[in-house]
Amino acid sequence: MQLMKAALNTLYCLWKKTPTNSLVLIIVINANRESVINALRSGGMTALESNQLYEVTQALWLGSEVDFEKSSLREWFNENRAVRETSEYDVHLIRVDLSSDDPGLHRDANQLDRLDAFQRLRSTHTKTYVSPRLPSDAYGTNTIYGR
Numbered sequence: 001m002q003l004m005k006a007a008l009n010t011l012y013c014l015w016k017k018t019p020t021n022s023l024v025l026i027i028v029i030n031a032n033r034e035s036v037i038n039a040l041r042s043g044g045m046t047a048l049e050s051n052q053l054y055e056v057t058q059a060l061w062l063g064s065e066v067d068f069e070k071s072s073l074r075e076w077f078n079e080n081r082a083v084r085e086t087s088e089y090d091v092h093l094i095r096v097d098l099s100s101d102d103p104g105l106h107r108d109a110n111q112l113d114r115l116d117a118f119q120r121l122r123s124t125h126t127k128t129y130v131s132p133r134l135p136s137d138a139y140g141t142n143t144i145y146g147r
Contacts, residue, residue, distance in 0.1 A: 022064070022065050022097055022098065022099070022126075023062065023063070023064060023065070023097070023098040023100075023101055024062070024063060024064070024065050024067075024068040024095060024096070024097060024098070025060065025061070025062050025095075025096040025097075025098055025105055025121075025125075026060065026061035026062075026068075026073055026093055026094065026095055026096075026139075026144070027053070027057050027059075027060055027093070027094040027096065028057065028058045028059040028060070028091050028092075028093060028094075028138075028139045028144065029056050029057060029058060029091060029092050029094060030056070030058060030089075030090070030091055031086070031090035031091055031092055031133045031134075032088060032090075033056045036048060036052065036053070036056050037092050037130060040094055040128055040130050041130050044125070044127070044128040045096060045121055045122050045125045045128050046122055050115075050118045050119040050120075050121060050122060051115075051118070051119075053118055053121070054114070054115055054118040057118075058091065058139075058146075059139055059144045059146055060105065060144065060146075061073060061139075061143055061144045062105045062106060062107070063143075065097075068095075071143065073093065073139075073143075076093050076131050076134055076138045077093065077095065077129060077131045077132075078132075079132050081131075081132065081134060081138070082132035082133055082134065083132075083133050083134060083135050086133065087135070087136070089135075089136040090133050090134060090135060090136065091133075091134055091135075091136055091138055091139065092130055092131050092132075092133060092134065093130075093131040093134065093138060093139065094128065094129070094130055094131070095127075095128070095129040095130075095131070096121065096125045096127075096128050097125060097126045097127040097128075098124050098125055098126070099124050099125070099126050100124050102117045102120060102121075102124060103117075104116050104117025104118075104120070105117045
């Protein structure tokens with residue numbers, strides 16, 4: 001019986017660590033937008049107006065949680081990646097876990113569809129995470145695309 005409990009506990013722990021099929025949106029915001037960053041840290045997506053978030057967004061990345069876990073983006077949410085000397089070009093990466101897909105957030109979406117998608121973000125996100133202050137090369141990858 002004890003062996004069975006240990007095996008079930010191990011399986012549960014593995015299941016909890018396995019990424020789901022949920023979607024992850026990464027939003028890149030200049031670190032000088034401190035009021036927006038602080039609002040996201042304290043209240044998540046619901047703390048901001050959708051137009052406000054859209055206007056300060058520099059770039060995006062959308063993918064599955066599995067893709068995110070395999071990407072280099074994941075590393076940038078670690079505190080030891082924070083900048084030591086600040087620059088006007090520093091950024092924060094905002095991770096938004098989404099409950100459903102929105103074509104307006106896809107790479108090929110036009111500006112109007114993208115703005116509409118940002119307006120829907122308040123109802124389709126589940127969690128929001130803010131990275132530490134990072135150098136601008138944190139999103140220097142070809143998988144990130146412009147707003």
